[in-house]
Amino acid sequence: MNIALIAHDKKKVEMVNLTTAYRDILAKHELYATGTTGQRIIDATGLPVHRFKSGPLGGDQQIGAYVSDNKIDLIIFLRDPLTAQAHEPDISALLRLSDVYDIPLATNVGTAEILLRGLDAGFYEWRTLQKAQDREKIDI
């Protein structure tokens, strides 16, 4: 599965702790991240992460484009609910697209842990089927 990892500045330590704790599960998947978050994860875990631009410079929108292309299966977006973000419209757009395409998205560590454990337990096999069906539709 393709997992997108994003954390606002005040949540980056939580993201590092989460990805370190769940390194073994994450290692089985393809990881994508906004620029700074991705670098922090690489430094902490050594896992390969495809890094997009930093969030304020368009990284959230790049991940949104991947969601609309059916290339992201799960999103962990540790948002800072107490700090205004200059790129709030980009953040809202990504959250909206995750709902448009029914992509599971966690905005806090508690939910993120459940999603990652669910992923490892095989709860997302429907995504594999859905993607195969979508490919068939495109082939027709």
Ligand SMILES: O=C(CO)COP(=O)(O)O
């Ligand atoms: O701002 C962000 C998401 O909205 C995160 O971007 P960075 O990972 O580059 O800090």
